[in-house]
Amino acid sequence: MNQLDFANRRAVVTGGAAGIGLAVAERLAASGATVALWDRDAAALERARAAIGGGTCTFALDVADAAAVARAAAATAAALGRIDVLVCSAGIAGPNHTTWEYPLDAWRQVIDVNLNGVFYCNRAVVPAMQKNDYGRIVNIASIAGKEGNPNAAAYSASKAGVIGLTKSLGKELARSGIRVNCITPAAVRTAIFDQITQQHIDFMLAKIPLGRFGTVDEIAALVCWLASEECSFSTGAVFDLSGGRATY
Numbered sequence: 001m002n003q004l005d006f007a008n009r010r011a012v013v014t015g016g017a018a019g020i021g022l023a024v025a026e027r028l029a030a031s032g033a034t035v036a037l038w039d040r041d042a043a044a045l046e047r048a049r050a051a052i053g054g055g056t057c058t059f060a061l062d063v064a065d066a067a068a069v070a071r072a073a074a075a076t077a078a079a080l081g082r083i084d085v086l087v088c089s090a091g092i093a094g095p096n097h098t099t100w101e102y103p104l105d106a107w108r109q110v111i112d113v114n115l116n117g118v119f120y121c122n123r124a125v126v127p128a129m130q131k132n133d134y135g136r137i138v139n140i141a142s143i144a145g146k147e148g149n150p151n152a153a154a155y156s157a158s159k160a161g162v163i164g165l166t167k168s169l170g171k172e173l174a175r176s177g178i179r180v181n182c183i184t185p186a187a188v189r190t191a192i193f194d195q196i197t198q199q200h201i202d203f204m205l206a207k208i209p210l211g212r213f214g215t216v217d218e219i220a221a222l223v224c225w226l227a228s229e230e231c232s233f234s235t236g237a238v239f240d241l242s243g244g245r246a247t248y
Contacts, residue, residue: 002221004228006033010080011227012073013037014063014121015090017044020140020188020223023216024087027224029054036076038063038121039090063090063117064109073124083128085227088118088139091158096200099153107154114158115165122169126178135178136227139166140219143184143242151200159184163238170236179235181226186242188214209244 011028015021016037025035025048034055039045045058057079061068077083094110095103118139129135144152145159163182170180187204205213222241225231240246 003031004224004230006031006085006224006228009033009084010082011035011085011087012076012083012121012125013087013089014117015039015088017041017048017058019089020185020216020219021087021089022048023220024089024223024227025056026052027217027220028085028087028227029056031224033085034080036080038072038076062113063088063121064112066116066120069117069120070124073121073128077128082132083125084132084135086121086125086129086135086137087223087227088121088137088162090117091140094152094154096151096197098151102153110154111158111161114155115161118162119165122165122180126169126173129178130176133177136229136231137166137169137178137180138223138226139180139182140223141166141182141184141238143186143240143245146184146238146246146248149200149204166238167236174235179226179231181231181234181237181239183219183222183226183239183241184246185214185219185240186245188216188219207245208242212243214241214243 011033013021013025016025017039029035029052037058040062042060049056049058059072061072091114139162141162142159144156145163148156166182186208
């Protein structure tokens with residue numbers, strides 16, 4: 001694993017107890033960052049903290065709760081001294097249904113976590129970054145947000161929203177020292193697969209020219225570069241990790 005220079009950097013990773021979030025947190029910590037993990041699974045957070053070690057701290061919260069996010073941002077800034085990096089990885093898949101049969105409560109839940117949650121986290125952390133005129137925000141979107149997956153309207157719409165949010169915030173902060181980008185991975189086999197049907201898993205695999213799913217370490221490698229000081233001229237941008245699936 002190549003290492004980047006995160007010495008004396010403080011990072012927040014949402015969904016940091018498992019999957020992509022955990023892989024990102026581990027890579028950041030291995031490169032010298034002090035990491036705060038945000039996740040709603042308290043037991044998984046404790047396991048992740050023990051595995052990463054160092055000065056890792058944890059905050060159990062639901063990113064869909066705006067007040068809880070604001071409290072966590074304030075507590076994290078107080079505990080770490082500042083926030084230099086935010087990686088928004090928390091997300092859910094939601095069920096697989098046609099749009100006209102999609103359950104209303106499931107739609108609201110997916111949008112609340114995947115889109116509103118990213119907005120709440122970005123909104124809460126930016127003021128902390130502005131204090132030092134430095135920051136890197138990386139939002140995890142999806143190739144589904146660019147193409148729209150059938151039988152996954154809520155997930156696709158939420159991730160399209162993350163792309164739009166990233167572009168807007170990146171432009172708003174472009175004259176500052178804060179950079180805001182997002183990535184659009186194709187499917188990566190994590191615990192989120194437990195939320196979707198085998199038929200939909202097969203559909204996603206069939207769309208990837210490389211013929212395999214991505215790995216969390218492959219995603220973490222790009223995320224951590226985007227979170228580094230070296231990423232200085234990209235903002236409001238969308239980076240694909242799709243195994244050849246992306247067409248634009």
